[in-house]
Each structure stands twice: as C-alpha cells, then as structure tokens.
Amino acid sequence: MKLFGLAAALAAASLLAPNVALAQKSYGPGASDTEIKIGNFVPYSGPASAYGIVGQVEIAYAKMLNEKGGINGRKINFISYDDAYSPPKAVEQARKLVESDEVLFLYQTLGTPSNTAVMKYLNQKKVPQLMVSSGGTRFGDDPKTYPWTMPFNPPYQAEGRIYAKWILATHPNAKIAVLVANDDYGKDIYKGVKDGLGDKTSLIISEATYDLTDPTIDSQMAKLKASGADMFLNLSTPKFAALAIRKMGEMGWKPIHVLNNVSASVGAVIKPAGMEFAQDAITASYVKDPTDPTWKDDPGLKEWDDFLQKYMPGADRSNGLLLYGYGAAQTLEHILKQAGDNLTRENIMKVATSLKSYAPSALLPGITMNTSPTDHFPIEQMQLMRFKGDRWEMFGNVIEAKLTN
Structure with missing residues (x-):
C-alpha cells in the first residue's frame, strides 16, 4: 500500500508539473516582482515641442496607475527623455534607455525621423518599439524585417x-x-x-x-x-x-x-x-475631438476629464493631443495586463501582435485595434x-x- 501511495503521489506530481511551470514568473530586462521599466522619448524642446504634451500625459497616466497599485502589483517606471525632434539625439536616448536604464521596451516614441533613426538598432537588439507615435507606413509594413516595431497611428x-x-x-x-x-x-x-x-x-x-x-x-x-x-x-x-x-x-x-x-x-x-x-x-x-459637444456625456471622456483634473490640472482640455496620449496610455495598460507575469520582451511583442477589437475610450465609435504577427497596423479605420x-x-x-x- 505504501508503494502504491508513493507511486500515485509521484504520478500526481508529474501531472501538476506543467501547471506549476506555466504559473512561474518570467522576466526580461527592466521587469521584476515590483517594477516594470518602460522607455520613451518625445520632443520636449525644439521645433516640435508642442508634441511634448503627449509624453507628459503618459507620465501622468503611469503615476495614476501606480497610485492604484500598479499593474498586477508592479509599479510602472515610465522613463521619458527629450530628443528635441533630432534623429541623432533620438539614437543617443534610445541607447541610454536600452543599455543604461535597461528598460523592458520602448513605448510611444514620437516622430517619423526619430523613430526611423532607431528602428534598425532596436530590432537588432530585439527590443520592442511599440505603438510608435507616427503615421509613417514604414513602421508597420515590413514585419518580417522589423518584427519588433509597431505603430499606433493609422498609416498615412x-x-x-x-x-x-x-x-x-x-x-x-x-x-x-x-x-x-x-x-x-x-x-x-x-x-x-x-x-x-x-x-x-x-x-x-x-x-x-x-x-x-x-x-x-x-x-x-x-x-x-x-x-x-x-x-x-x-x-x-x-x-x-x-x-x-x-x-x-x-x-x-x-x-x-x-x-x-x-x-x-x-x-x-x-x-x-x-x-x-x-x-x-x-x-x-480616428480620435474623438474633446471640444465636440457630441461627447458631452461620453463615459470615456468623463473619466479622461477626471484624470486631467487630478493629474494635469490646468491642462488645455481643447488640445486633442491630451486625449491622443490618454488613449495610447490606456493601450499600454491593456498590453501589460494581458502579459500578466510573463514580462519578457518576446511575450510583450506576442501580446501586442494579438490585439482583437480593443478600443481605448479615446477612439471614435466603431474604430478598434486589431493586430497579428503579419499585421503590425493596429488602426486601419477612420471616420470621415x-x-x-x-x-x-x-x-x-x-x-x-x-x-x-
């Protein structure tokens, strides 16, 4: 009986082993039990500094998430640098984020020239360049050559x-x-x-x-x-x-x-x-206009209003970039939640290329985000x-x- 009991216990353990393995946490650079490091650059200065507000929204959104306990218990360390809309500066900041800060991935880096300058480097390093803030078609039309790059904006x-x-x-x-x-x-x-x-x-x-x-x-x-x-x-x-x-x-x-x-x-x-x-x-x-009275009672915009009042008081509500940045930050939250405890670069990319009818509240009705390993364009719908x-x-x-x- 004792031998039978031991054999049964071993058999049961072997059946449980795969589930135990699946439940284990997996971390890439910049991820741990307590933190997820995410890199970003936007032009806080220079000729396109008006777009700097997008980075400010995303920093504020990370602060909001952290005050609510983070994502799956991990705080978001959103590291955002100024690239002054200069490709050489963007290369410098991308290298710093990857090699010095050791972020898990880059998110919402802004501008076609700057992202073009860092795309090859990030793909060679196998670092996700996610939800690029540009409509440049090049950021999604060749997933075989650039499997680690994905835009946010609809392609031009x-x-x-x-x-x-x-x-x-x-x-x-x-x-x-x-x-x-x-x-x-x-x-x-x-x-x-x-x-x-x-x-x-x-x-x-x-x-x-x-x-x-x-x-x-x-x-x-x-x-x-x-x-x-x-x-x-x-x-x-x-x-x-x-x-x-x-x-x-x-x-x-x-x-x-x-x-x-x-x-x-x-x-x-x-x-x-x-x-x-x-x-x-x-x-x-593809993004709602916050000044349009159509959205006066929209639940998503009411949440956005509450967010601005608490985390960006004094911000110009009529600036559509504030809502754009909010929608991109919502998408970041969604990806991290879907990734769960498997916070490797490979899994982040797997989640990002598996979006199905996801709709952050900033998007116009009927427009949803859909991706696959062969389709790196999340938004390919627009409203006239x-x-x-x-x-x-x-x-x-x-x-x-x-x-x-």
Whole structure:
C-alpha cells in the first residue's frame, strides 16, 4: 500500500508539473516582482515641442496607475527623455534607455525621423518599439524585417486610400488637383491615394508640390485652380495647409476640398486661415475631438476629464493631443495586463501582435485595434468628417483601408 501511495503521489506530481511551470514568473530586462521599466522619448524642446504634451500625459497616466497599485502589483517606471525632434539625439536616448536604464521596451516614441533613426538598432537588439507615435507606413509594413516595431497611428497610406475610396464612391468623375509636400510624409499619403484610385488615377488632372522652405504657395495654388479641377486634395502639413485654405478664399476657388488629418486642427490651421474658407471641407479622423459637444456625456471622456483634473490640472482640455496620449496610455495598460507575469520582451511583442477589437475610450465609435504577427497596423479605420461652422461633424460610416492581409 505504501508503494502504491508513493507511486500515485509521484504520478500526481508529474501531472501538476506543467501547471506549476506555466504559473512561474518570467522576466526580461527592466521587469521584476515590483517594477516594470518602460522607455520613451518625445520632443520636449525644439521645433516640435508642442508634441511634448503627449509624453507628459503618459507620465501622468503611469503615476495614476501606480497610485492604484500598479499593474498586477508592479509599479510602472515610465522613463521619458527629450530628443528635441533630432534623429541623432533620438539614437543617443534610445541607447541610454536600452543599455543604461535597461528598460523592458520602448513605448510611444514620437516622430517619423526619430523613430526611423532607431528602428534598425532596436530590432537588432530585439527590443520592442511599440505603438510608435507616427503615421509613417514604414513602421508597420515590413514585419518580417522589423518584427519588433509597431505603430499606433493609422498609416498615412491607409488615410490616403480612405480618401480615394470616398472619392470613387461619391465623386467617380471628379477632376482632382493635388497639393502635396515634397517630403517623405507627402510621398507616403499620396501613394495611398494613388493606390486607392487604382486604374482611376487619371482623375488627377493637376498636381503641385512644395518644399518646407518655400515662403508661399501662391503660384502652386494658381496653377491648380487654372487646371479646371473641381476637387482639391490638400495633402499639406499645417503651415502650408493654412496658406492653401486662405489662398482658396482669396481666389474665390470653391472646389470640393479634402484636407488631410495632420492639418485638420481648428485652432492651429483652420481658424488662422479663415473658417469661412474651410466650410464643407472633408477630413478623416480616428480620435474623438474633446471640444465636440457630441461627447458631452461620453463615459470615456468623463473619466479622461477626471484624470486631467487630478493629474494635469490646468491642462488645455481643447488640445486633442491630451486625449491622443490618454488613449495610447490606456493601450499600454491593456498590453501589460494581458502579459500578466510573463514580462519578457518576446511575450510583450506576442501580446501586442494579438490585439482583437480593443478600443481605448479615446477612439471614435466603431474604430478598434486589431493586430497579428503579419499585421503590425493596429488602426486601419477612420471616420470621415465635414467642417461646418466652427467644428468638424462626422458623417457616413467608418471606412477601413487595410494595407496587409
């Protein structure tokens, strides 16, 4: 009987062994029973310092989580440095975060030039470069070469395709004039438009480019109007989008106006250009506008309001970047909760590439985050909006434009 009892006990132990192994905690650099170190850089200074507020929101969100006990009992150590929107500085800060601070991963590092500069290094080191704060298509379109990189923003090419889908569905005989930046951003979004139009690219009858150093775009706008186009694709960065809107008004040119999302800010672009010249303009978005009365009773925005009052008192609630940063921070919380006690770089990446219909409260209704090992674009849906009076109004259904299968 004793021998039988011993054998039974050994058999039971062998059956339990796999479960015990599964329950064990696994840690990569920067993770322990008490802490999770996460790295970040944003431009707190320099030409793009307005985006520094995104880092401040994420630092404040980590503080809120820690006051609530952290994630699975671990405090978040969110280390955020200034890269001044300078690629060489970004490389320096990324190396410091990985080699000196020994963070588990980088999160929401901001800007296309800076993230491009560190992408190869982070992938060689097998450090997740998660939820990059940029719409650069390059950050998600080649997961085989860059398996450790994933963006947060919808890719610019997807946005371009969404405009093309809308044009083909509602204005299939449009005569299109395009103003586009002569830089990587302009090429990225314009490729999306052309890919989306497919064999209908002949609808584009005139195009003009500008350089960031150009003092005006008067000659480009005169050329586009003279083409006889009845639709204007304003694929411009904020300063030049504002110049284009004002010039449209001065020339009395009233085509159907499509304005890209990076320049859809009412305060920074439309108001200075003249709201009367932007009436009925079309854009696409994915984050709620905190100034829109539509969201007055939205539970998610009420939580965001409470968060701002406690952790960022005095912050300008009308600044959409505050809500953008909040949504990205919610996504970080979600990933860490899903990772549980397996806090290795490999598992963080596995969780990030397994998002299924996740919707932080900052996103517009119907827009969800979905990823897979072969699809590193979490957001590939946008909502069309039309400018009326002094604000954007949603219309139609959410439009999807997937860049991967």
